[in-house]
Amino acid sequence: MGASAFTQRAHDALADPNLKTAIDRTTGTAETKRAAAVGAFPEFQAARARGAAIKDHVIANLDHYLVEFERNAQAAGAHVHWARDKAEAAEIVTRICKDADAKLVTRAKSMLGEEIGLPHALDDAGIERVETDLAEHIIQLAHERPSHIIWPAMHRTREDVATLFFKDHHPPPDADDPASMVASARRILREKFMSADVGISGANFLIADTGATCTVTNEGNAELSTTPPRVHIVTAGIEKLVPSTDHAMALLRLLVRSATGGEVTQYTTFHSGPKRPGDADGPEEMHIVLVDNGRSRMVGDEFRQMLRCIRCGACMNHCVVYRQIGGHAYGGTYPGPMGAVLTPVLDGLAQSRDLPHACTMNGRCEEVCPVQIPLKTLLKAWRVRSWDSQQEVGPLRMGLGLWGFAARRPRLYHFGTRLALPVMRLFGKGGWIRRMPFAGGWTDTRDLPKPAARSFMSQHANHGNEGPK
Amino acid sequence: MTKPRVGLFVTCLVDAMRPQIGWATLRLLERAGCNVEVPRAQTCCGQPAGNSGDKRGAEKLARQVIEAFEGYDYLVGPSGSCVGQIRSYPTLFSDQGWRSRAEGLSRKSFEILGFLNDVMGWKPEGVRLDATATYHDSCSGLRELGVQEQPRALLEGVEGLQMRPLDGANVCCGFGGTFCVKYPEISTAIVSEKAANIVDTGADLLLAGDLGCLMNMAGRLHREGAATRCFHTAEVLAGMADGPAIGEEG
Amino acid sequence: MSARDDILAAVQKGLTQGQGGAVQRRNPDAIRAEAAQLLANLDEIRPDLAAGDPVDAFVAKCANPALGVTLDRVANWQALPRAVIAYLDQHDLPHRLSVSGDPRLDALTGIEAHQPCAPDEAAAISVADWGVAETGSVVIHSAPDQPILNAMLPRHWLVVVEEKKILPFLDDYATYAASRPRNAVLITGSSGTTDIEGFFVRGAHGPGFVHVLLVAG
Ligand code: SF4
Numbered sequence: 001m002g003a004s005a006f007t008q009r010a011h012d013a014l015a016d017p018n019l020k021t022a023i024d025r026t027t028g029t030a031e032t033k034r035a036a037a038v039g040a041f042p043e044f045q046a047a048r049a050r051g052a053a054i055k056d057h058v059i060a061n062l063d064h065y066l067v068e069f070e071r072n073a074q075a076a077g078a079h080v081h082w083a084r085d086k087a088e089a090a091e092i093v094t095r096i097c098k099d100a101d102a103k104l105v106t107r108a109k110s111m112l113g114e115e116i117g118l119p120h121a122l123d124d125a126g127i128e129r130v131e132t133d134l135a136e137h138i139i140q141l142a143h144e145r146p147s148h149i150i151w152p153a154m155h156r157t158r159e160d161v162a163t164l165f166f167k168d169h170h171p172p173p174d175a176d177d178p179a180s181m182v183a184s185a186r187r188i189l190r191e192k193f194m195s196a197d198v199g200i201s202g203a204n205f206l207i208a209d210t211g212a213t214c215t216v217t218n219e220g221n222a223e224l225s226t227t228p229p230r231v232h233i234v235t236a237g238i239e240k241l242v243p244s245t246d247h248a249m250a251l252l253r254l255l256v257r258s259a260t261g262g263e264v265t266q267y268t269t270f271h272s273g274p275k276r277p278g279d280a281d282g283p284e285e286m287h288i289v290l291v292d293n294g295r296s297r298m299v300g301d302e303f304r305q306m307l308r309c310i311r312c313g314a315c316m317n318h319c320v321v322y323r324q325i326g327g328h329a330y331g332g333t334y335p336g337p338m339g340a341v342l343t344p345v346l347d348g349l350a351q352s353r354d355l356p357h358a359c360t361m362n363g364r365c366e367e368v369c370p371v372q373i374p375l376k377t378l379l380k381a382w383r384v385r386s387w388d389s390q391q392e393v394g395p396l397r398m399g400l401g402l403w404g405f406a407a408r409r410p411r412l413y414h415f416g417t418r419l420a421l422p423v424m425r426l427f428g429k430g431g432w433i434r435r436m437p438f439a440g441g442w443t444d445t446r447d448l449p450k451p452a453a454r455s456f457m458s459q460h461a462n463h464g465n466e467g468p469k
Numbered sequence: 470m471t472k473p474r475v476g477l478f479v480t481c482l483v484d485a486m487r488p489q490i491g492w493a494t495l496r497l498l499e500r501a502g503c504n505v506e507v508p509r510a511q512t513c514c515g516q517p518a519g520n521s522g523d524k525r526g527a528e529k530l531a532r533q534v535i536e537a538f539e540g541y542d543y544l545v546g547p548s549g550s551c552v553g554q555i556r557s558y559p560t561l562f563s564d565q566g567w568r569s570r571a572e573g574l575s576r577k578s579f580e581i582l583g584f585l586n587d588v589m590g591w592k593p594e595g596v597r598l599d600a601t602a603t604y605h606d607s608c609s610g611l612r613e614l615g616v617q618e619q620p621r622a623l624l625e626g627v628e629g630l631q632m633r634p635l636d637g638a639n640v641c642c643g644f645g646g647t648f649c650v651k652y653p654e655i656s657t658a659i660v661s662e663k664a665a666n667i668v669d670t671g672a673d674l675l676l677a678g679d680l681g682c683l684m685n686m687a688g689r690l691h692r693e694g695a696a697t698r699c700f701h702t703a704e705v706l707a708g709m710a711d712g713p714a715i716g717e718e719g
Numbered sequence: 720m721s722a723r724d725d726i727l728a729a730v731q732k733g734l735t736q737g738q739g740g741a742v743q744r745r746n747p748d749a750i751r752a753e754a755a756q757l758l759a760n761l762d763e764i765r766p767d768l769a770a771g772d773p774v775d776a777f778v779a780k781c782a783n784p785a786l787g788v789t790l791d792r793v794a795n796w797q798a799l800p801r802a803v804i805a806y807l808d809q810h811d812l813p814h815r816l817s818v819s820g821d822p823r824l825d826a827l828t829g830i831e832a833h834q835p836c837a838p839d840e841a842a843a844i845s846v847a848d849w850g851v852a853e854t855g856s857v858v859i860h861s862a863p864d865q866p867i868l869n870a871m872l873p874r875h876w877l878v879v880v881e882e883k884k885i886l887p888f889l890d891d892y893a894t895y896a897a898s899r900p901r902n903a904v905l906i907t908g909s910s911g912t913t914d915i916e917g918f919f920v921r922g923a924h925g926p927g928f929v930h931v932l933l934v935a936g
Contacts, residue, residue, distance in 0.1 A: 011654055043766060050763075082722040134915070151914060190924075247757065249892075250765075253766075263766075263854050276861075280865060280866035299730050301733075324655055359648065360643060364612070387524070404529065408529055420485075440653075441650030465495060465507075
């Protein structure tokens with residue numbers, strides 16, 4: 001079995017001791033804070049069930065809500081655009097920027113923007129792009145992609161960030177502690193906010209009955225990205241709809257506790273159309289780009305429940321695999337358990353068949369998911385698709401085929417075990433096997449207990465319930 | 470009250486690798502007042518196929534288990550993940566007849582520790598083990614079957630046994646069935662962290678409820694030269710932890 | 720077909736013939752009724768207030784150090800200038816503020832007021848439209864006398880909230896969102912970031928200091 005691109009990336013990630021430190025610091029804190037927030041919210045389990053029901057209701061009536069949202073957003077003066085896929089979405093956004101004669105664009109973190117390749121598209125169009133979320137700013141300076149949906153730069157230690165800032169910030173930060181570095185970024189980005197022509201943000205919720213978009217941030221960069229420029233563009237996936245602001249609030253309680261362990265983020269901002277006559281500030285135009293990119297297909301297949309996802313990141317913070325290999329190893333826009341379900345939708349299973357398999361099925365992700373997405377079941381559904389479409393490698397199919405053949409013939413199976421066990425025992429020394437052909441996956445790093453001389457079934461056949469001795 | 474008839478589902482790992490766990494389970498069931506039988510027509514629950522996406526392969530094995538066990542009052546096995554797989558059989562069948570037979574079996578299938586505690590209300594008596602131990606929650610038992618308090622409650626009844634809390638006890642050990650050999654590097658990184666936490670407890674023994682996880686942790690601990698000895702919880706409760714631990718020569 | 724038609728058709732197809740099972744199609748009234756039902760018994764899915772009375776609960780929330788706000792209770796609008804000056808003095812700030820333009824701030828005697836807020840403004844003052852007891856948030860709605868930047872640009876943001884504008888829960892505020900200002904912002908504490916190693920730093924892009932002036936009468 002040759003190493004796949006995924007196993008290679010995972011290998012590289014595991015070989016990087018810095019990465020593990022960085023992941024542990026951030027996810028460890030996130031896990032502790034989430035546990036405290038959930039502990040202080042006794043209604044959490046009931047709220048989760050309701051959150052899941054709200055999202056299911058929206059998906060079951062998605063066409064209705066999309067049309068309602070469009071009507072209300074237009075009534076508020078926003079332009080609504082629809083994009084079938086990522087290329088179309090990126091094209092619409094760059095066109096709006098060009099029409100506005102934009103030289104400088106500020107962007108407030110949005111994973112959808114990453115999904116549709118917006119950073120690239122803007123760069124290719126020759127438009128200066130400034131990422132204003134601190135983590136995205138770090139990512140931009142490092143020419144990287146996000147490795148987490150809440151903390152995109154979580155793979156970087158403070159030492160890494162200091163190196164980047166000292167090189168790229170003019171003047172450089174006063175010191176390399178987080179506070180000085182944040183202050184430096186504030187100084188640098190402040191000028192950009194005020195001189196941008198277009199501000200682009202994402203949305204956590206699209207409110208159908210008001211036509212507003214809702215974004216949550218802690219830094220305040222969403223307001224600063226979207227208020228001063230002439231044009232404000234929102235890109236959002238079509239699954240982001242909620243019936244009303246009240247429904248958004250119910251989900252907000254789940255989102256923030258699950259993401260950062262807070263009750264609400266510092267800024268929860270609702271945008272509805274452009275500046276009103278007489279308003280003190282605000283953009284002259286507002287555009288909303290509704291992006292499908294595989295979502296309508298999910299409405300109709302076994303991944304429908306994945307459309308509940310509110311992108312809180314809890315599943316990755318609690319994932320043993322993510323915590324070892326980090327986000328980049330997943331190779332897609334979205335990492336961790338939710339990414340392992342979504343990436344095959346977005347990039348195709350052939351590109352990403354490892355992701356649903358590189359999971360121990362321990363279920364901790366779905367235990368913490370605030371909208372009760374059955375992540376294990378969905379990952380298994382990908383495994384079934386992968387098996388059915390013959391993407392599983394030959395030796396595995398053959399091995400499992402043989403095993404299945406024997407396992408369905410109990411007499412043959414018990415006879416086979418009787419023969420195999422003594423052979424396996426030959427590789428043992430003391431009670432352990434340190435090395436055995438075809439078992440390198442295990443024995444390279446772990447000892448294997450030597451099997452029994454006689455199987456339970458064979459002992460029982462001779463001695464009955466009394467047992468041997 | 471008539472004694473319940475229990476079909477013991479040995480599990481393929483226990484059958485081949487550590488029959489002693491099968492005997493411990495059998496003894497415990499008898500002590501708790503069950504009539505135990507070991508159907509010959511059992512092999513494997515079908516997890517390797519099911520977890521690899523081979524739904525048809527899993528379905529065929531499911532039929533075999535259903536046929537062999539549906540006549541009993543209960544199916545009981547020493548593994549949360551195998552019983553979890555059996556409980557999920559109904560999702561494998563589109564055929565209504567098989568589906569309802571699968572549901573019937575699913576309802577009466579139990580992992581041994583949950584069964585002893587919740588169904589039989591059994592408590593260990595006169596079991597003694599002078600040792601310190603720590604306990605790892607195997608994921609399937611914990612999250613699919615809700616096995617968490619039961620083993621701890623039962624272990625409390627073992628005289629002389631001192632339990633030490635394990636940091637991250639509910640975090641996966643990195644076994645994951647075929648995962649551990651398909652992605653050995655990731656699996657090893659995970660189990661190494663687990664092993665470090667186990668060693669940090671300073672306990673003599675590591676206990677858990679699933680042989681797959683136990684072999685993974687024991688194998689890593691031994692490779693690293695740790696002295697921790699590993700047993701299935703059922704072995705301790707059956708008073709069989711005075712013999713060789715996993716990987717020790719009998 | 721336009722992208723819009725394609726997407727809507729694909730969604731409808733997924734809902735009626737998808738393998739996830741056909742979803743029953745309903746009329747808008749039935750959909751609305753179901754949506755409303757999902758908000759029944761809100762107390763089951765939201766936390767209790769920190770205190771019985773919304774104003775007390777709001778004050779208690781603001782006392783949570785994690786929020787990074789300070790709060791001063793002010794007897795009435797007449798007493799506001801003194802409270803403002805006290806805050807500025809406490810932080811060694813000049814008696815100079817960017818003011819939102821709310822007419823109730825016209826009477827800030829002893830303060831040199833100006834508009835609009837400069838990018839490097841030391842301190843600004845606004846009047847919140849509401850406060851929310853559940854979370855200790857204040858809400859501003861963009862308007863001719865409510866510049867959003869006045870709340871975002873300064874290092875110190877002073878915000879006046881009237882006690883009578885304190886709403887118990889986020890849900891109670893939601894009703895007012897229907898008025899659809901261009902921008903409604905719920906602000907909860909000072910700006911901050913945990914983007915470097917999860918380490919909390921105050922004053923990322925927005926104000927590092929938020930001072931709530933809670934006016935009783
Ligand atoms: S799958 Fe669940 S836990 Fe993961 S990001 Fe989405 S909502 Fe959060």
